[in-house]
Amino acid sequence: MPHHTFLKFIWPSALAMLIFIALPIVSISIQSFFIEHEKVLVVVENCTPFGCKKETRVDLEATKVLEEEKPLGRFNWFGTYTNRNHLAFSELNQAWKESQNYNDFLSEVFNLPFYKALSFTLAYTFIVTPLVIIIGFFIALAVNRLPSFFKGPTIFICLLPMIITPLIGSLVLFWMIDAEGIIGSLLQIIFNDPNLSLKASPTLTWVMLFVYGVWHHAPFAFVVFYAGLQTIPRDTLESAMIDGANRWEQTLYVIIPHLMPLAVFISLIQLMDNFRVFEPIVGFNAQASATSLSWLIYNDFRSGDGNMLFGSAAATSILTIIGISILMTPVIVRTWKANKPVIGV
Amino acid sequence: MFFKTILTAGAIGLLSTASYAGCGIDSGSVRIGGNDFPAYQAVAEAASQCSGGGVSVSVDLNKDHKDRQVASLTASPAEFTSSLANNSALSALMNDGLVRPLNNLIAKHASGLQDMQFVTVDGEVMAIAYMANAQHLFYRSDILDAAGVAPPKTYEEVLAAAKTIKDKGLMEYPIAGTYAGWNLGLEFINMYLGHGGEFFEDGSAKPAVNNSKGVATLNMMKSLTEYMNPDFLTYDSNAVQADWEAGKVALTNLWGSRAGPVTDGEGSTPEIESNTKFTSAPTVAGGSRPATTLWWDGFTVATNISDEDAEATFKAMMNGISTQMALANAEKANWLIKGAQPNPAGVGVLASAGGGALPYPMLPYFGAMHSAIGAEIVDFLQGNETAEKALEDVEAAYIAAATEKGFL
Numbered sequence: 001m002p003h004h005t006f007l008k009f010i011w012p013s014a015l016a017m018l019i020f021i022a023l024p025i026v027s028i029s030i031q032s033f034f035i036e037h038e039k040v041l042v043v044v045e046n047c048t049p050f051g052c053k054k055e056t057r058v059d060l061e062a063t064k065v066l067e068e069e070k071p072l073g074r075f076n077w078f079g080t081y082t083n084r085n086h087l088a089f090s091e092l093n094q095a096w097k098e099s100q101n102y103n104d105f106l107s108e109v110f111n112l113p114f115y116k117a118l119s120f121t122l123a124y125t126f127i128v129t130p131l132v133i134i135i136g137f138f139i140a141l142a143v144n145r146l147p148s149f150f151k152g153p154t155i156f157i158c159l160l161p162m163i164i165t166p167l168i169g170s171l172v173l174f175w176m177i178d179a180e181g182i183i184g185s186l187l188q189i190i191f192n193d194p195n196l197s198l199k200a201s202p203t204l205t206w207v208m209l210f211v212y213g214v215w216h217h218a219p220f221a222f223v224v225f226y227a228g229l230q231t232i233p234r235d236t237l238e239s240a241m242i243d244g245a246n247r248w249e250q251t252l253y254v255i256i257p258h259l260m261p262l263a264v265f266i267s268l269i270q271l272m273d274n275f276r277v278f279e280p281i282v283g284f285n286a287q288a289s290a291t292s293l294s295w296l297i298y299n300d301f302r303s304g305d306g307n308m309l310f311g312s313a314a315a316t317s318i319l320t321i322i323g324i325s326i327l328m329t330p331v332i333v334r335t336w337k338a339n340k341p342v343i344g345v
Numbered sequence: 346m347f348f349k350t351i352l353t354a355g356a357i358g359l360l361s362t363a364s365y366a367g368c369g370i371d372s373g374s375v376r377i378g379g380n381d382f383p384a385y386q387a388v389a390e391a392a393s394q395c396s397g398g399g400v401s402v403s404v405d406l407n408k409d410h411k412d413r414q415v416a417s418l419t420a421s422p423a424e425f426t427s428s429l430a431n432n433s434a435l436s437a438l439m440n441d442g443l444v445r446p447l448n449n450l451i452a453k454h455a456s457g458l459q460d461m462q463f464v465t466v467d468g469e470v471m472a473i474a475y476m477a478n479a480q481h482l483f484y485r486s487d488i489l490d491a492a493g494v495a496p497p498k499t500y501e502e503v504l505a506a507a508k509t510i511k512d513k514g515l516m517e518y519p520i521a522g523t524y525a526g527w528n529l530g531l532e533f534i535n536m537y538l539g540h541g542g543e544f545f546e547d548g549s550a551k552p553a554v555n556n557s558k559g560v561a562t563l564n565m566m567k568s569l570t571e572y573m574n575p576d577f578l579t580y581d582s583n584a585v586q587a588d589w590e591a592g593k594v595a596l597t598n599l600w601g602s603r604a605g606p607v608t609d610g611e612g613s614t615p616e617i618e619s620n621t622k623f624t625s626a627p628t629v630a631g632g633s634r635p636a637t638t639l640w641w642d643g644f645t646v647a648t649n650i651s652d653e654d655a656e657a658t659f660k661a662m663m664n665g666i667s668t669q670m671a672l673a674n675a676e677k678a679n680w681l682i683k684g685a686q687p688n689p690a691g692v693g694v695l696a697s698a699g700g701g702a703l704p705y706p707m708l709p710y711f712g713a714m715h716s717a718i719g720a721e722i723v724d725f726l727q728g729n730e731t732a733e734k735a736l737e738d739v740e741a742a743y744i745a746a747a748t749e750k751g752f753l
Contacts, residue, residue: 036751039440039709043548044467048432049474049641049681050704056550057466058709060442074751085745111724111738179576200575202727285525288578288723299720302412311749 025321032080032314034073037066073311080315085296087319088112114316117291118323123206124292125274125327128213133266135214136221137259141251143222144229155226162219170283173212202289209290212280217273221266228262229255264335271327276320293320368664369454372399373657377644377665378417379429381406382602384476384642384678388429392665402661411437418443423647426658431642432705433712435464435472440709444471444645450659457668459683464643466707474643475666476678478601479702480523480535481637481693482627487620488515488595496622500539500565500629500636503596507572510595520572521585521594524726528581530719531638535598537562538703539629539636550710550752552743554718555736561630563725563732570726578723592617598626598637604690605676625696635697638705641681710752717743 001009040062046055067073082089095108109115143154161169176183177198188196198204232255240250278294281287287295293316300313377392379385389404396402405425407413411434417424418438430438438444446469451458455473464472482503484496492510497503503520510519522532537544542558545551570577574588586603588594590613601623608618626637644662646655671685679691687695705711717739725735747753 035749039751041550041709041752042467045465046467046707047463047465048704048707049461049464049477050639050698053704055706056548056708056710057436058440060439064442080749083745083748084741091741111730111734113720113742179574195575197575199579200577285579285581287526287720288727299716308415309746309749312746 028314028317030072031310032318033076033078033311035076035080035311036073037063037070038074039063040066076311080311081319084112085312086114086315088114113291113296114293114319117293117296120206120290121275121277121292121323124210124213124277125271127210128217128274129267129270131210131214132217132221132270133263135218136266137225137263139218139222140225140229141255143226155223158222159219161215162217162223166216166279167283169216170212170280173208173215174284177208199284199286205284205286205289209277209280209284209286212284213274213277216280217270220269224262224266225259228259232258261338264331268328268331268335271331272324275324275327293323368395368400368660370395370400370657370660373654374426375400375402375654375658375661376424376426377402377404377406377429377658377662378410378414378425378427379406380410381408383605384602384674385429387670387674387677388475388644388662388665390665391667391670392661395661395664400657400661414438415441415443418647418649421649422651422654423649426647426650426654427644427662428647429642430472430645431478431640432638432707433715435643435645436707436709437712438645439466439471443648445648445655446470447473447646447659450646450656454656454660455663457683459681462643462681464641472643472645473662473666474641474681475671476642476680477694477698478640478642478679479637479694479697480531480598480600480626481635481697482624483589483597483599483604483607483693484622484624485592485595485617485620486622487616488519491515496624497596497627498625500536500569500627503627504568504572507569507596511572516593516595518572518574518593519595520569521580521588521597521599522569522573522577523580523582523585523599524570524573524577525579525581525584527715527719529578529722530715530717532566532598533562533718533722534705534715535626535637536565536629538638539626539632539634541632541634544706544711544714545708550708550747552714552740554714555733555740559736560732563722563735565629566722567726578726589613589621590617601679601691601694602677604693605678605688608690609676623690623693625693625700626702628700633701635700635702637697637702639694639698639702640705642678710747710750713746713750713752714739714743717746 040059041056042059043054043056045052081087084091091112092109095105099105099108110119139158143151143158146154175181178184179188179197184198187198188194198208236254237250240254245253276294277292278298281290281292281295297313297316300309300316375392375395377389379389385406389406393402393404414428414430414434415437418428419441423443428434428438428444435444448470451470458473462474463470464474482497486496488510489496489506492506492513492515494506494509497506507519510516523529524532537554537559540558540562542554542556542562544554546553574580582600582603585594585597585599586607589597589599589607592614604623607613607621610618626635628634629636644666646658650658666682668682668684671680671682675686675688676690679688679694721738721742722735724730724738725732744753
């Protein structure tokens with residue numbers, strides 16, 4: 001394609017990417033280096049229906065002068081990144097010095113909000129992604145062998161978890177796994193433990209969120225693999241059969257190599273999606289046992305009656321972007337080396 | 346036909362008289378925003394009767410109003426001309442100067458307000474309160490009778506009563522509490538104030554919760570959770586109300602604004618409703634002050650609107666909090682409005698206030714403290730760390746947030 005044709009073709013998307021992706025990232029990275037001005041506080045008498053009391057308030061006039069001078073706030077360098085609610089360098093250092101053994105140190109680390117969220121985010125990403133690929137693959141294989149009369153309805157049912165809005169899907173499951181819900185009480189009967197509660201224990205909450213993640217994302221892998229299965233060359237399969245390959249060997253030596261680029265594509269998309277896990281934590285009201293990086297950002301915007309921590313949220317966003325880039329690097333390098341375009345991107 | 350026309354004309358005449366004469370507004374745009382529950386609905390409904398002619402009144406109530414209030418009043422012109430607020434919401438609005446002093450409007454247009462309704466900061470009236478709310482004890486008299494215990498007055502008695510109820514097999518989890526997220530922070534604040542604790546070093550924004558009162562507070566909360574449904578960390582007010590109406594709970598410290606809904610003849614059985622009783626929030630650790638916080642709810646007028654709209658808003662809201670409105674909605678809240686009848690479901694709030702419960706602190710940096718508490722004491726309640734460590738974490742998380750907000 002000549003360069004100018006390519007440019008004509010690409011400029012609308014390039015412009016959209018600049019406005020909707022590049023500029024916001026620049027904006028939040030600038031934001032993340034600033035914190036609010038020091039508030040000028042004064043003590044005044046406040047009266048409410050329950051009596052009068054001397055209390056502190058913000059001196060608006062004085063604070064406004066500061067804000068007009070420097071509207072972005074105080075320049076804080078990497079101060080927000082390194083404070084306790086983010087990378088917490090000084091806390092890590094202290095924990096390292098004070099802890100007796102490795103376990104002590106780890107429990108100190110996972111007590112810090114950022115690392116607590118990171119541990120769940122990574123566990124979720126690395127457990128859900130492979131399971132989604134494997135389960136999606138087997139569903140695709142199974143559906144592909146169905147008589148064509150059943151295929152349509154089966155595909156529709158298999159896609160349902162993906163069609164349902166994540167928040168609604170997680171709320172439905174949340175009530176089903178309640179101690180009085182159908183799954184929750186069934187588990188109590190199976191394990192013969194009337195106090196078993198999936199919502200009470202952090203470990204079970206994690207497992208529940210993983211199960212939800214697989215349930216929600218498997219249809220995506222299924223539908224991609226199913227499309228891929230339709231492109232398997234019949235003659236290769238037939239020659240494998242003539243060579244005496246059984247069904248398992250056909251899958252292993254013909255189907256899987258053929259679908260490999262699709263698996264790479266799915267893992268790319270899933271790594272990105274799962275690293276941003278958010279809705280199920282809200283839907284399951286699970287913030288006590290499991291938080292993710294996206295949830296931390298959301299929490300910064302909700303804390304203290306609308307008093308939003310913009311700098312803190314921006315710093316977490318930048319750290320999330322860095323995290324996703326690190327995760328994706330091996331997959332992208334692999335694709336690059338294979339020198340094969342990834343289908344669908 | 347003639348008769349009908351006269352009737353219609355008469356009706357229109359009546360309606361328009363009501364809408365103009367009742368509020369006395371000629372023109373302006375009134376936009377009311379607030380949290381969504383029956384008492385607020387009643388106020389907004391009464392205020393919107395001023396609509397008509399050159400006056401438009403719109404109402405937008407949402408249960409997540411506290412998350413949008415700052416943004417919507419920062420806009421110019423503000424999205425809402427009046428934001429319905431409470432103790433903690435007013436601090437957030439005032440931190441950014443988003444609500445205007447009402448002294449002039451009061452002098453011009455207000456009559457029949459009681460002095461206690463004025464929420465004044467440094468001599469300027471920033472909000473006009475119309476109702477009081479507090480968490481207080483709900484108990485099931487039939488279950489307590491069956492267990493042979495008197496209604497508890499202290500948290501130690503609450504624990505003893507719960508033990509008896511459980512031991513006698515009357516209920517599996519006799520206590521419920523609002524222990525999820527923001528609510529959990531408030532439960533700590535209530536209990537800590539009941540212990541006589543202070544949140545900050547005197548006259549500064551430096552935290553001071555890591556002390557023996559803080560530890561005692563956490564230990565009491567943990568003891569209570571032993572009698573709660575194991576999912577307690579996912580319970581908000583709605584979940585507690587649902588369990589209460591299902592008859593699964595005998596003791597809870599719940600909002601006064603839920604007292605009406607659990608006795609309204611809907612969502613529960615007559616047996617449970619008739620045995621649902623309210624009293625003051627319990628005291629704790631030998632203290633004399635009920636372990637709860639008092640909340641007022643009132644209206645504010647936004648800064649970023651024209652003076653004309655501000656005047657129209659003030660008049661419409663005065664109509665919203667009229668004595669007639671309070672009389673017509675007596676069961677929905679503890680109205681602070683002059684001439685209002687006492688609310689039969691409001692005894693708990695009154696008893697808690699009478700017992701000397703403190704108002705929720707109106708400090709500009711208290712929101713950061715509240716969030717830090719809600720997030721950091723979870724590990725202790727799950728048994729993963731000691732009370733001292735949890736309080737240390739609360740202080741550290743607060744310091745990080747307050748530094749970013751410029752308070753430290």
